[in-house]
Amino acid sequence: MDILHTLPLPAALALLALVDGLSVGTLLIPLFLLIAPGRPRVPRIMLYLVTITVFYFAVGVLFTLGIVNVIDLGREFLASTAGRFAMLAGGLVMLALGIWIGVLDARRRKRAAAGDPTALEGRGRLLRWRERLLAPGTGRAAVMGVPLAAGLAEVAGMLPYLIGMTMLADAPIGMPGRFAMLAGYCMxxxxxxxxxxxxxxxxxxxxxxxxxxxTGWMQRTGAENTSWVFGIVGLLLARSAFTQLGIVLPVVG
Structure with a gap:
């Protein structure tokens, strides 16, 4: 965050948007559509990308219109003792969740290495879903439903997006300028x-x-990357909460 604040707002938002552009909904699913056998179904892939762009723009508009009061309330809450304990609890939960995801992924990799076919069931379901999505008889509504579902599943955990929207809401610019930057972010x-x-x-x-x-690398390492993100963010939140509460952690060694 300190590095982001040293950059001009458009540059900071562009950096965050590029990180968001590597998520499952914005890159992994489009990649799976791109590598389908035969010629790429450009209209359907473009419909997917337009839909997820509009989704994040709409969420950003709602976020921007109502975020100012939320930020003020959040700052007041986090400055209180209860807020600091809440941040500590949230950090510890995220840290535990990151460890849990990592353990599950390690077990899945071990089962796959041992030849357990159930460890690859998720990949098979994804391929069957791609075939149905790209089939000639599939309607536009079904194609648009996929990015909407991906966006709804991901938006709460897309930390760069939430940071970017908060920075945009805090910026001393008018609403037209905010919405223009939001549109650029989504693009x-x-x-x-x-x-x-x-x-x-x-x-x-x-x-x-x-x-x-x-695509195979992203699929194989998706759970591992998620585990690291949750673990690191959770550790940083917990450490910050400990510091603000005046709790001194013992130093090992």
């Missing part, structure tokens, strides 16, 4: 997927194999 979020779509269309043969490897 930058889908920029990695748009660039990969352009590469897939322009040079299908040369980029298909790297895209498959990248």
């Amino acid at each position: 930058v979020m889908i920029l990695p997927a748009l660039l990969l779509l352009g590469l897939r269309v322009a040079a299908a043969g040369s980029v298909e194999r790297p895209l498959r490897r990248f």
Whole structure:
């Protein structure tokens, strides 16, 4: 956060948006659609990207319109003893959740290495879902439902997005300027997927194999990355709460 505050607001928002652009909803799902056998279904992929962009823009508008009072209330609450204990509890929960996700992922990897077919069930379901989504008879409503579901599932945990919206709400600019920056933020979020779509269309043969490897890496490490994010954020929150409460942690060694 300190680094972000040293940057101009557009640059800080662009940096956060690029991080958000690497999430499951904004990149991994579009990648799975891109590497489907045959020619890429550009209209359906574009419909997906437009839908998730509009979703995050709409959430950002609601967030921006009502966030100022929420920020003030939140600051007052976090400055109180109860708020600091709440932050400590939240940090410890996030830390425990990160460890739990990491343990489950390690167990899944161990089962997969031992040849347990159930460890790969999630991947098979994802491939079947992709086939149905790209089938000729699938309607637009079904395609649009996927990014909406992904956005609803992810938005509460997309820390860069929440930080960016808070910075935007705090900025001393008018509403038109905020909404313009919000629109730019959402466009930058889908920029990695748009660039990969352009590469897939322009040079299908040369980029298909790297895209498959990248998609496989993201799928394999998704749980591990989530575990680290939750664990690090939880640890930082808990440490900050301990400091504000005047609790001195013992130093080992």
